[in-house]
Amino acid sequence: MRLIRYLHTARSDFSHAVIGGGIVGTAIAAEFQKDGHNVLLIEKNPHLGMETTSRNSEVVHSGIYYPKHTLKSKLCIEGRNLIYNALDTGKFNSVQVAVQKCGKLVVAQDEQEAEYLHKLHKYVKEELDVKTEFLSHRQLKSRYPHISGVLALNSPTTGIISAHDYLLYHQTQLENHEGTTAFNTTVTDIEYNRGTSNYTVTCSTEDDEAFEFTADVVINSAGLHAQKVSNLLLPPERHYTPYFAKGTYFSYSPVKSLGKFTDTLIYPCPNHNIAALGTHLTFDIGGQIKFGPDLEWLDVNDANEIDYTPSHANLEAAYVAVRRYFPHLQSGELSPSYSGVRPKIASAEETKKGFVDFLIKQEEGYPGFVNLLGIESPGLTSAWAIAKYVKQLL
Structure with a gap:
């Protein structure tokens, strides 16, 4: 882990802590860092994108399957447009993101x-x-x-994209704007400090060394581990089942x-x-x-x-x-x-009863804590749009 380099405010070590370094978490961290915030991206693995991001079809979805006004529909279409616009305008040239609009x-x-x-x-x-x-x-x-x-x-308008290249693009944006990344780091506790309206996040490293830091905003984009992370903070009656x-x-x-x-x-x-x-x-x-x-x-x-x-x-x-x-x-x-x-975020039986959308929200009573749960397909396509949506929430 790189050490904390400066304090963003008098009350917190970081303005934003993003938990989970898949494509969604990395895109979110990059978006906030580009806006001048002091962001820490926390990843439990030795590299970014080692779980869901590296194990999918790498399809740029067109967004035709999802009900109108749902997050999956809105963010898939917006994310697809952001990808193709970046391709057409040369934004991807810096890291050579491979994209093919094959239909x-x-x-x-x-x-x-x-x-x-x-x-x-x-x-x-x-x-x-x-x-x-x-x-x-x-x-x-x-x-x-x-x-x-x-x-x-x-x-x-369906296509394919190299998930590795796309992740690298957002990682490069984060690093070029001096964002901080903690690898081999697992979040073990989150506490809301009501007096200062910020969060104390406790982590452990691969060597079982514990440390903590404070952040004004905590964004839970932990993918397969997102419910577990959320349950560290929310009271038992508000726990989510993975x-x-x-x-x-x-x-x-x-x-x-x-x-x-x-x-x-x-x-x-x-x-x-x-x-x-x-x-x-x-x-x-x-x-x-x-x-x-x-x-x-x-x-x-x-x-x-x-x-x-x-x-x-x-x-x-x-x-x-x-x-x-x-x-x-x-x-x-x-x-x-x-x-x-x-x-x-729903069982097999519940899923059969109807459409299940992304769950992206700032949790009531916990200002600055944003949960992203059930970010499955079309998560890769939607990632950039999800990042911008989270900025709007905050």
């Missing part, structure tokens, strides 16, 4: 799913002003003969090469509860195809207990899911590659 197809396999796509297209056009367009069965077969479907909805949903990604090694059979991402029609968007076909900046993630709810209540081993038991289900839209997939061509875990 995606949502593919229907029957008339019921086709009806869903028609409703989605109408909703997106009338309520969100996000561009989508149809590909008929004939057009789909002509352009992508290896993809099966009765109808496809094209989302041209839930975790694991998704395994599968690498693709064709027995016989089909060549470059797609230049766009391929998604099935999502489940109605949108707990996940289905086992989809995506690729990284280098063009390597992968399928996933699937959805597996975990029976753990502490993120430190998560087993990230890819789930071989889900392999057959992955074949079934993928063959619906990619029937050329042969046995033996998929293998579990890696997994990621979505931080959830």
Whole structure:
């Protein structure tokens, strides 16, 4: 950890403490530091972005799935626009952030799913002003003969981004404006000082050395650990319960090469509860195809207990899911590659009952303490917009 270099105010060591150095926390810290604040970013791992940020599809989502006026809808669309604007205006040139606006197809396999796509297209056009367009069965077969479907909805503003590069961009912004980062540091207690209206944060290092500091504002962006951090401060009756949903990604090694059979991402029609968007076909900046993630709810209540081993038991289900839209997939061509875990604020049963939004709020009775809970997909796309939203809250 770098040492505290100066005091921001007479009452606090830092103006802002951001807990969690994933893409969201790093973007928040950078935004406040650029505004002239004295920010400390706290990360429990030896490097930034080692958990949820490094274990996702790296998709720049267009924002077509989420109900209007929700945070997921608003912040996804704003975040997407910020990414593409930074690309177009050269802001990403300093760290060479790799972005590709490749688009995606949502593919229907029957008339019921086709009806869903028609409703989605109408909703997106009338309520969100996000561009989508149809590909008929004939057009789909002509352009992508290896993809099966009765109808496809094209989302041209979907893309892919290097999560590592994007994180590095915000990290560079934080460091260039002299922000401070504490690595290998775990928050163990938070206390609100009502007399001075600031917070005392107690931490431990990897060597089990304890230290504390004060901050005017504490922002909890701890991802998988966010509920645990929140519960350090809030009274028991206001504690949050964490839930975790694991998704395994599968690498693709064709027995016989089909060549470059797609230049766009391929998604099935999502489940109605949108707990996940289905086992989809995506690729990284280098063009390597992968399928996933699937959805597996975990029976753990502490993120430190998560087993990230890819789930071989889900392999057959992955074949079934993928063959619906990619029937050329042969046995033996998929293998579990890696997994990621979505931080959830609702259980599997609760999620089935309806849409679950991001939870981003300044906690009542604790001025300057902001909770960010359930920041799952589209968290990567939304990160920059989330940072600006938190600034507005404060």
